[in-house]
Amino acid sequence: MKSLIFAYTINGKLTRSDMEIISHSRVISDDIHLITNMPLDVPIKGVKKILTPKGGINQDCFAKFIEMAFMKDDYSYIIGKSDIVGKEIASSLSAILDMEYVSDIQSLENNGKLIVKRDFFTGKLSGKIEIKSKSILLLKINTYPIKEMDSEPIIESLDFSCPSTKKLLSRNITSGNKPPLEGAQIVVSGGRGLESKDNYAYVEKLADLLGAATGASRAIVDLGWVPQTYQVGQTGKIIAPNLYIAIGISGAVQHLAGIRNAKKIVAINKDPNAPIFKYADYGIVADFKDFLPVLIKKLEELKK
Amino acid sequence: MLKIGVLVKSVLDTEAKLISENGALKIVSGKIVCNPFDEFAIEESIRIKEKLGANVTAVSLNSTGREDELRYAMAMGVDNSVLIKTDRDIVSPLKRAKVIYDVIKGEKFDLIISGREAIDDNFSATSQILANLLGYNVISEVIEERVEGNKIIAKRVLEESEETYELNLPAIITVRKGINNPRYPTLPNVMKSKKMPLKKIEVNVKGDDLSIYYEDKPQKSGAKILNGTYEEIADQLIAIMKNEFHVI
Numbered sequence: 001m002k003s004l005i006f007a008y009t010i011n012g013k014l015t016r017s018d019m020e021i022i023s024h025s026r027v028i029s030d031d032i033h034l035i036t037n038m039p040l041d042v043p044i045k046g047v048k049k050i051l052t053p054k055g056g057i058n059q060d061c062f063a064k065f066i067e068m069a070f071m072k073d074d075y076s077y078i079i080g081k082s083d084i085v086g087k088e089i090a091s092s093l094s095a096i097l098d099m100e101y102v103s104d105i106q107s108l109e110n111n112g113k114l115i116v117k118r119d120f121f122t123g124k125l126s127g128k129i130e131i132k133s134k135s136i137l138l139l140k141i142n143t144y145p146i147k148e149m150d151s152e153p154i155i156e157s158l159d160f161s162c163p164s165t166k167k168l169l170s171r172n173i174t175s176g177n178k179p180p181l182e183g184a185q186i187v188v189s190g191g192r193g194l195e196s197k198d199n200y201a202y203v204e205k206l207a208d209l210l211g212a213a214t215g216a217s218r219a220i221v222d223l224g225w226v227p228q229t230y231q232v233g234q235t236g237k238i239i240a241p242n243l244y245i246a247i248g249i250s251g252a253v254q255h256l257a258g259i260r261n262a263k264k265i266v267a268i269n270k271d272p273n274a275p276i277f278k279y280a281d282y283g284i285v286a287d288f289k290d291f292l293p294v295l296i297k298k299l300e301e302l303k304k
Numbered sequence: 305m306l307k308i309g310v311l312v313k314s315v316l317d318t319e320a321k322l323i324s325e326n327g328a329l330k331i332v333s334g335k336i337v338c339n340p341f342d343e344f345a346i347e348e349s350i351r352i353k354e355k356l357g358a359n360v361t362a363v364s365l366n367s368t369g370r371e372d373e374l375r376y377a378m379a380m381g382v383d384n385s386v387l388i389k390t391d392r393d394i395v396s397p398l399k400r401a402k403v404i405y406d407v408i409k410g411e412k413f414d415l416i417i418s419g420r421e422a423i424d425d426n427f428s429a430t431s432q433i434l435a436n437l438l439g440y441n442v443i444s445e446v447i448e449e450r451v452e453g454n455k456i457i458a459k460r461v462l463e464e465s466e467e468t469y470e471l472n473l474p475a476i477i478t479v480r481k482g483i484n485n486p487r488y489p490t491l492p493n494v495m496k497s498k499k500m501p502l503k504k505i506e507v508n509v510k511g512d513d514l515s516i517y518y519e520d521k522p523q524k525s526g527a528k529i530l531n532g533t534y535e536e537i538a539d540q541l542i543a544i545m546k547n548e549f550h551v552i
Contacts, residue, residue, distance in 0.1 A: 096436060
């Protein structure tokens with residue numbers, strides 16, 4: 001089976017999650033081509049061919065470039081990353097190529113039949129779908145291991161451009177030095193139990209020491225302590241870190257919906273009856289103001 | 305006058321208890337509500353109407369004939385509704401988008417707004433596929449917008465950045481939480497909405513759909529509570545992060 005993996009980049013560099021997708025696609029495909037929206041700084045291994053336009057092209061044009069590549073060769077699947085831009089590109093391809101598209105895929109099984117597994121109802125149930133025809137598959141990031149890859153690709157650079165009806169007026173990078181919530185290996189979150197906006201500094205300090213992203217419950221977003229982009233949960237972000245640390249978060253169903261795929265959860269709450277303890281792997285019943293300074297000091301010593 | 309469409313999906317609420325019964329979905333308890341993200345879409349369409357003047361139509365698709373969420377949208381301030389009643393449930397976003405496309409292509413909406421995703425299947429695809437079928441510009445995850453003449457300026461939030469785009473109308477935007485605070489309909493408006501125009505269109509769905517075999521998720525057994533002095537607990541936690549979680 002031949003697959004076409006698309007990777008959209010704003011700086012010509014592939015990310016860890018792109019490598020994750022490429023590596024894992026080998027479960028269903030032994031002949032993988034990569035298509036990007038601009039030439040790569042460093043060509044990667046593990047694919048047979050890399051297709052790029054000669055100059056950089058925007059996202060809408062990239063979808064047309066992928067369509068063109070797909071029509072020219074005999075691919076069974078188009079595979080990409082299940083992030084916001086990935087979903088926009090996949091939706092566009094689904095319409096243009098009249099192909100089914102499944103997002104947020106958490107596992108691929110290939111025993112003669114291709115079965116993909118993803119969550120439904122914001123993680124309440126998982127569901128298996130058999131893929132019976134040529135399809136677009138988006139894989140959830142921070143889910144798959146990266147395996148060693150060695151094949152050297154052929155690079156094919158093509159002339160491609162298209163008119164644009166959508167104008168980018170500005171772009172601000174918001175993540176700064178911190179990892180973004182989606183795809184972060186560790187996330188530290190705070191809730192109303194923090195008692196005041198100033199105490200969110202504890203969350204930031206701990207996150208800093210662990211190289212973690214910072215999140216929040218809906219309660220403190222609504223109080224205006226942190227921006228909405230920090231919100232984890234049903235109407236916020238759905239995340240799947242290796243470790244989630246919840247500080248002063250009681251654990252409402254809506255919040256839990258956002259962390260169902262966290263691999264491990266540690267909860268710190270002074271109320272021993274907080275629902276979050278039913279859901280966490282480890283619990284610390286303590287006032288964060290007493291406990292966190294001790295933990296932070298020890299982590300700082302460890303860093304030295 | 306600006307013609308706006310808003311896509312509204314009826315979904316099981318967050319509190320619903322759901323299990324798998326031999327691969328089929330079984331609802332233990334739960335009620336049907338308006339998809340929370342679509343409430344932001346409805347509110348945004350009404351705000352545009354209040355600012356610039358517009359005719360707003362809510363569009364919903366289901367196999368049960370349920371009108372409640374469309375009535376709710378009209379109680380909030382939407383002018384009229386279209387209910388697409390299919391002869392069976394549709395899961396595939398491509399299929400859903402095609403059915404909606406067939407019904408609304410003649411409406412000539414200038415702008416269509418929907419929530420960023422529905423909380424039942426979490427595909428966040430139908431409205432974006434619809435945009436591509438209609439040949440409309442599309443942008444997802446919008447947190448701020450303003451319509452200016454035949455353009456819309458939309459700011460959206462990505463995982464690691466914020467982008468502001470200028471799009472020519474017609475366009476579809478999907479909106480996220482933070483764009484507005486949806487209003488509650490007043491009682492008189494709720495009463496009035498019961499008599500407002502709702503067009504029901506029945507559609508027989510052709511072809512194969514995606515079929516889903518549901519599975520329960522492993523249950524959590526409750527946290528192991530770490531005991532001791534704060535010093536001791538901190539040491540235990542660091543050891544767990546190091547040896548069990550391998551994160552430090």
